[in-house]
Amino acid sequence: MTISIEKHPCFNDESRHTFGRIHLPVAPKCNIQCNYCNRKFDCLNENRPGVTSKVLTPHQALLYLDKAVKLSPNISVVGIAGPGDPFANPEETMETLRLVRKNYPDMLLCVATNGLNVLDYIDELKELQVSHVTLTINAIDPQIGAEIYAWVRHRKKMYRDTRAAEMLLHNQLEALKKLKASGITAKINAIIIPGINDRHIVDVARATAEMGADIFNCLPYYNTRETVFENIPEPHPELVTSIQRKTSQYLPQMKHCARCRADAVGIIGQDNSDALMKQLQEAATMPRKPDEHRPYVAVTSMEGVLINQHLGEADRFLIYSMPENSDRPVFVESREAPPAGGGSMRWEAVASQLSDCRALLVNGVGPSPEKVLKTSGIDVYTLDGVIEEGVSGIYTGKDMSQMSRISQMHACKTSCSGTGGGCG
Ligand code: SF4
Ligand code: SF4
Incomplete structure (x- = not known):
């Protein structure tokens, strides 16, 4: 098996015009509530908001991948990045990774998570040769974290305020330690939220660098309506540049991240092709296991x-x-x-x-x-x-969100009920 790390278009600037990536949208639920996120849209950790993705089962995702690599043979990386959090949906995420590894031994595998629940899966991620994991860490100080997260739900228990931020941070740092001990490349995403954590991002970079993180990605917060932060303006590009300059003394910077949607496919920065989106749509209408006869x-x-x-x-x-x-x-x-x-x-x-x-x-x-x-x-x-x-x-495969019962909207792939009750 030859897995070539240098073919990862996100981590290797020279590969990004040659090799493509595909995100498999198999993870609809989330286990935390970021105050900048409205889950009518995709996860801000890795995705451009404003686009609702189809959600696939692991077997549908494999079928879609088969079709996608035929149409776009330069795909070198399969990533899972939402539309919720991969490890709020660990069964779907791990099954998808297993299926892809079994069928595509040379493919690079990558996941992006808020880090709350990834720890227990790192051993298997290593076995499956998942080479890159992104953790979104917006605060290293729980007091600041408490302003960013409305709640955290872990092992069937709800946490709020500082306790929620402490729980999340603890798990993120444990995950980072273990990822590095397992030899997995760890990227840290930090979302710059003016007036909340913009002066704190450099502390995040320093602390995560000390723990062995490999690369840092400062992402400007994206203003999203119907969120706690909807009145906070987006950071000025000069602020972003200055934070990137300051954090670069601790970690190399990723600057070409395109904040792709959870179903992004192809070369970074290019729109998803209609032909590929048609395959995604078709895969979503198949039975959970597409080769079963279920008319x-x-x-x-x-x-x-x-x-x-x-x-x-x-x-x-x-x-x-x-x-x-x-x-x-x-x-x-x-x-x-x-x-x-x-x-x-x-x-x-x-x-x-x-x-x-x-x-x-x-x-x-x-x-x-x-x-x-x-x-x-x-x-x-x-x-x-x-x-x-x-x-x-x-x-x-038509959008049925208008018919979805409110209490079930996570499961039906479109929206957060806003009850704070989580959806797992
Ligand atoms: S981690 Fe969850 S709440 Fe936060 S941006 Fe992603 S989907 Fe939204
Ligand atoms: S969101 Fe960023 S890191 Fe993820 S696939 Fe797109 S460019 Fe790469």
């Missing part, structure tokens, strides 16, 4: 017009298909649901009854049935609206 979509409904029934209350499933060359789904049949009771056995029975369905559209679902169904290859969507519209959204 149908199941729906729970009280009267057969609206998606208006909780999974637990369903006594039957309405089954739909989409004929070839049509854009209107057709009703196929009704299947009696397993009787209530029986705990997880009931959900396993549902999974087996719907084993030819790629998705189940419901008006509500608990975490335990959702997990059983997803593990069995059935995507579960919590929606409010007309059946035909929802089913056709599954087959065509």
